[in-house]
Amino acid sequence: MAQAPAKAILSGEHSVVYGAPALALAVNCYAQARVQSIESAELVLQLTDLDRCFRYNWPEVIKRAEDAESRYQRFLLGNCPITEVLVGTDDLYLFAIAALIKDLSLNHCPGILLQLRSDIPVGSGMGSSAATVAAMLIGVAKLIGVELTQQRLYQLTHHAERLQHGRSSGIDPAVCCYGGLIHFSDGVIDPRSLEFGDGWFLLDSGKPAVTTGVGVEQVRKNFAGSDIWDEFSQITGKMATALREMNQGQLIKQIRLNHRLLCRIGVVPDPIQQLVADIEQAGGAAKVSGAGAVAGDQAGLILVYHPQLSESSLSHLALQPLKVDCLGAWVQNADSVDDLSCDGANDDY
Known part of the structure; x- marks a missing residue:
């Protein structure tokens, strides 16, 4: 099981997008990812809070991620509103997993069951999407035998976060990955007392x-x-x-x-x-x-x-x-299961 905390900004909302410094801290409200190996060579994604379940083969995951990146590039050119970059509730997570696979240069992807849940209010400004992605990435990496550094986890989470917020400053992923109180400016993360x-x-x-x-x-x-x-x-x-x-x-x-x-x-x-x-x-x-x-x-x-x-x-x-989380994103040992039934797979496009 992996988890990552929510965030609260003390100073610097919006201005941080334009290179101005910001102060933010991690708070004790969490997104969690339970990652397990399965026998079938596919990805099974359960969005527990939405009561949705999806199955994908790995080429499909890669294709969905490429399509999302294409829409994001259209957004940057002014040809697509940010609200149309992520067209499915699962797009952000598929994109992040595909980016991790590419980053690790994996030639073979194992069967993975990924269960996501969050106590962070969605849309509240507490970094729910960044926390969920960070928990998911560190959990999946652990399952396949890779230890992500805080900096690499931050970079991968920020890479995915662009698709959610358009022009992400990176402060949400920074706080979710590092925890504690940070000073953030132009991508430089400076932990504070x-x-x-x-x-x-x-x-x-x-x-x-x-x-x-x-x-x-x-x-x-x-x-x-x-x-x-x-x-x-x-x-x-x-x-x-x-x-x-x-x-x-x-x-x-x-x-x-x-x-x-x-x-x-x-x-x-x-x-x-x-x-x-x-x-x-x-x-x-x-x-x-x-x-x-x-x-x-x-x-x-x-x-x-x-x-x-x-x-x-x-x-x-x-x-x-306000209660501060000092750990940031972390992961315990992953479990293994033999089989899983998933009713209603791929029904939320």
């Missing part, structure tokens, strides 16, 4: 009406050449300093400034802006932690910081204490 004090909480505002990929593209159209990303960079730098010095006042100030920048680029719906205003009125700070939303009333994950929460008037909110 985990001593960041109390008063951190997460709040799920609900699944956004549009995907992360759609949001990223909308922001790109409006702000790709803007100097607003320099403002994001300055805030991330000051956040890093405030964390190092455990300066509560500066942390509150920088999170509030970050929130206002996210409002300016249009990824904070009006109801979420009101929610953040209420938290600020109570003495805290909050911001979307992820892509947010360019449409609808919900924005996924909200990061809340309030060192004196017990004395505030926020008891009506379903706040969850």
